[in-house]
Amino acid sequence: MTATCTLTDCGAAPDVEYSMDDYAGPVARWCPGCGDHSVLSAAQRLLATHQMAPEKTVFVSGIGCSSRFPHYLRTYGFHGIHGRALPISTGVKLARPDLDVFAVMGDGDCCSIGAAHWIHAVRYNVNMVALLLDNNIYGLTKKQTSPTTPQGFPSNTQPRGSILPPMNPLSVTLGVTNASFVAQTADWAPQHLYATLDAAYRHRGFAFVRILQRCPIWTASLFRDAVQDPAKVEVLVHEKGIHDATTEAIHTNHLDHDPSDLNAARALAEEGGMRLGLFFHDPTNACYDETRRVPGYTPEDRIAILKRELDRHAV
């Protein structure tokens, strides 16, 4: 753009204004009806709402259907390793604290192969958003049991039904000391999904969002009741929680829950069920990226420090 100075315009380029389209990458090739499309739309809306510069935003993924996520956005992307989205994101954020970082994982990614990283990411409390797209199955590899598959649900690896009771990702996260933001939402409640992503993004610290996500091919039956009957879903409501009028109007089962109450959050999570909302929020926890950050030194400072150090070793 050529800068032309007039009486009313200094000629400088106006601030860029991003629309949702500016964040759209190639056409998403998830199956029709896949809940991931809904998460992608919510993420684009979030990016536009906060006018996040695409080159200041990184979406990191692991492996699985969810790992296609960064490919379908026009932000920076990091298609990493199965289960390792969280340590990669930690590296990204510590190297560049000024970037907005989103880790997108599936239930195999986060709860199985990456479970150790998950626990420690909660401990580190690095300022980022972690999305668990939980469809209760390994979808990309075509129907194998995942840690969150309900007990008795058949798959190609456990054809007589999942042997173990499912892992509860909310309970696990809430059980880790230093958890600071734990929420649950669903792909078929787009307003609530967006409101949750927004709250997660605004949270300073590690925001863990479990998204109940339909897989129309392998686990459609698991979510059908909740999708078809709003009464099957319970919405957590509280002045400190996530508030979305549309969701609260559709789903009339409300449960008052103070998200600053960790014990209540743990009890609620343990009960299971289709509960949407903010389970726990503590914005006061220390963030690793902030506690590990140190003030910059001038070259003179560095030389002085260096001399002091080397004096100790002089021969």
Place this chain on the structure above:
Amino acid sequence: MSKVLMKGNEALGEAAVRAGCVHFFGYPITPQTEVPEYLVKRLREVGGTFVQAESEVASINMVMGAAGMGVRCMTSSSSPGISLMAEGMSYIAACELPCVVINMMRAGPGLGGILPAQSDYFQATRGHGHGDYQVIVLAPSSVQEAVDLTTLAFELSEKYRNPAMVCADGMIGQMMEPVEFPEEGAATPMPENDWSLGARDGRERRIVNSLYLSPEDLHRHNLKLKAKYDEIAANETRQEIYGTDDGYDVLVVAFGTMARICKTAIDEVRAEGLRVALFRPITLNPYPFGALRDAMDAIEGDGPVLDIEMSMGQMLYDVKLAAEGSRRIEFYGTAGGVVPSPDEVAEKIRGLMQGVQ
């Protein structure tokens, strides 16, 4: 700058800081733990990041994340920890990201022991993880060389956008020696580039990726990597030849700590009039095949090559490849953390020479 007396692991950490490395991610393991312990303090002073990750798996992935941001970063570990990093190394190489990995080798297999060994030669030079990829591998034989090669490792890893490994052993990590460093602040920051996600202003979308579902695309990617490895092999081999002044009847081949012990042994036997030379590869990958073959061809008569390693014979395969059957190759090796003394090596050489003369 004057020399300072420092432990190998700490000197290596200092060398990394001097090379402009500002991010370290690692996990404690003997005998390299002084690397992170030194860097936790030093990186704080230079405004960098130190993280003790929850595992080596996490360390290498944090390195991958930071490397994708176009910043100088590293990790260090010892043999069993490097095994855990295998997966990450493959991905970092596939994504063509630069980083430095230090391996202070200890004795294996399994948990093995904590004493020095060279039994990760295969692991370092034949790839750690899956797929057709290679890592630049540099093998120092003194603390000073560990410093110099750490500097070089950062240079090469950035030049070729590939992981570079400094492959030393517990002896070098634990030993104290006088050492000289490059000047502080002499390292230039990593230049602006067209591959990292670390842009500070508006730029086109980029994605770090190693997935190529189309076989043609993946084939092209592999050809591109191969061309890069060929270029590295053509330009970056390094070696030292010792004791060739008045010709030689036997050529000893050894690297790292073992080569240093062999030097002392060679001095010993040369004083007795035995004509023995040493060939020491400094780059284990790319391996200096051509230079080694030339050194073998310069052996007078049909004298043998003696490959000596602190392993059960790993570099031996590359020595045989270099010889292409042209010469007799003998091997002497120890394992389990047993480090041969110069006298033991000298005795082996004397025994071999009896056969020659």
